[in-house]
Amino acid sequence: xxxxxxxxCCGLVAMLATGPAAAKPPIVEIxxxxxxxxxxxxxxxxxxxxxxxxxxxxxxxxEFESYELNREKIIVGKQKAIVFxxxxxxxxxxxxxxxxxxxxxxxxxxx
Amino acid sequence: MRxxxxxxxSRNWLVRxxxxxxxxxxxxxxxxxxxxxxxxxxxxxYVYQLERELELRSVVQDDDDPVRDGTQTWRxxxxxxxxxxxxxxxxxxxxxxxxxxxxxxxxELEAKWQLTEQGEYWAxxxxxxxxxxxxxxxxxxxxxxxxxxxEWGRWVGTANLALIYEWGADVNSEWETRAATQLRYRxxxxxxxxxxxxxxxxxxxxxxxxxxxxRAGGRxxxxxxxxxxxxxxxxxxxxxxxxxxxxxx
Numbered sequence: 001x002x003x004x005x006x007x008x009c010c011g012l013v014a015m016l017a018t019g020p021a022a023a024k025p026p027i028v029e030i031x032x033x034x035x036x037x038x039x040x041x042x043x044x045x046x047x048x049x050x051x052x053x054x055x056x057x058x059x060x061x062x063e064f065e066s067y068e069l070n071r072e073k074i075i076v077g078k079q080k081a082i083v084f085x086x087x088x089x090x091x092x093x094x095x096x097x098x099x100x101x102x103x104x105x106x107x108x109x110x111x
Numbered sequence: 112m113r114x115x116x117x118x119x120x121s122r123n124w125l126v127r128x129x130x131x132x133x134x135x136x137x138x139x140x141x142x143x144x145x146x147x148x149x150x151x152x153x154x155x156x157y158v159y160q161l162e163r164e165l166e167l168r169s170v171v172q173d174d175d176d177p178v179r180d181g182t183q184t185w186r187x188x189x190x191x192x193x194x195x196x197x198x199x200x201x202x203x204x205x206x207x208x209x210x211x212x213x214x215x216x217x218x219e220l221e222a223k224w225q226l227t228e229q230g231e232y233w234a235x236x237x238x239x240x241x242x243x244x245x246x247x248x249x250x251x252x253x254x255x256x257x258x259x260x261x262e263w264g265r266w267v268g269t270a271n272l273a274l275i276y277e278w279g280a281d282v283n284s285e286w287e288t289r290a291a292t293q294l295r296y297r298x299x300x301x302x303x304x305x306x307x308x309x310x311x312x313x314x315x316x317x318x319x320x321x322x323x324x325x326r327a328g329g330r331x332x333x334x335x336x337x338x339x340x341x342x343x344x345x346x347x348x349x350x351x352x353x354x355x356x357x358x359x360x
Contacts, residue, residue, distance in 0.1 A: 049230070061161060063330075067297075067299075067300050070229075070262060070267070070297060071229065071230070072157075072159060073159075073195075073229075074159060074160035074161050074195065076160070076161075081195075082228055082231075083228075083229075083230075084228055084229065084230030084231045085230060086230075098329075098330050099329075099330065
């Protein structure tokens with residue numbers, strides 16, 4: 001039984017730790033201004049990893065959060081943050097800012 | 112943590128702990144020296160900036176062995192992230208054993224270091240450093256764990272591989288290794304089912320876990336986990352129940 005457990009653990013670790021080298025992902029930029037995401041809709045290529053650069057132009061912190069994208073990233077006021085997303089299947093993926101969820105909303109459309 | 116054996120101190124523990132990642136290897140899992148109690152929780156490698164949390168978690172053992180049966184371990188912690196890479200948490204650890212009421216057993220300081228951005232590489236990586244001081248006896252424990260996570264669509268696999276060193280006048284100085292893995296399905300924010308596998312010398316366990324998040328307005332939310340881990344061999348506790356609540360604010 002111990003050997004089986006060991007094999008299972010090693011197998012999972014091996015799956016987690018190995019993988020193909022990826023090309024540099026395309027960069028997509030978005031701003032937070034006056035507690036709004038600008039633009040509020042981003043169109044990105046499907047099945048491609050994206051490097052999303054989020055610039056927070058407001059003096060207060062905001063968060064890029066999306067359960068659908070499995071991402072949660074704080075962007076301190078007047079700073080930027082990097083969020084890697086995808087590769088995404090074709091579809092629409094909502095995101096919002098946790099500090100101002102009523103105004104800071106947007107979608108990523110993968111085509 | 113055994114309370115018997117020769118009295119021996121180690122003065123080079125710090126060097127050993129710092130070198131732990133270099134020694135971490137799945138092969139070590141075959142020679143684990145753990146004293147049991149490996150069932151706890153599975154850590155993800157992520158740090159969220161500006162996060163503070165209060166955490167309460169418990170592990171209860173249910174076993175034919177009357178010494179183990181009913182043993183409860185409780186952790187109450189307060190944590191805070193300092194940057195988008197570092198998170199620390201301080202725990203007070205309580206234990207209730209057969210014939211002894213719940214009392215403080217130890218204090219623990221934990222630091223998590225997120226090494227890679229989520230989704231940047233094929234897997235996401237982090238390190239967890241823990242330092243535990245026993246409350247009543249001369250027993251210390253330091254550990255380094257590699258945290259790794261990988262997404263497959265709605266499925267997320269997470270593994271923690273820890274190398275631990277125990278020392279002190281009242282315990283055997285020894286190395287231990289522990290492994291904890293989790294396969295989780297991101298069904299919806301309020302409910303995510305998972306399967307967890309734990310491995311230590313006296314614990315080989317596998318079982319289902321449920322978890323979820325409940326939003327409490329603004330950035331405040333409650334994270335909960337509950338599960339039962341079934342022992343897979345005669346050395347392991349028959350059933351270990353675990354529960355966790357975290358209030359993030």
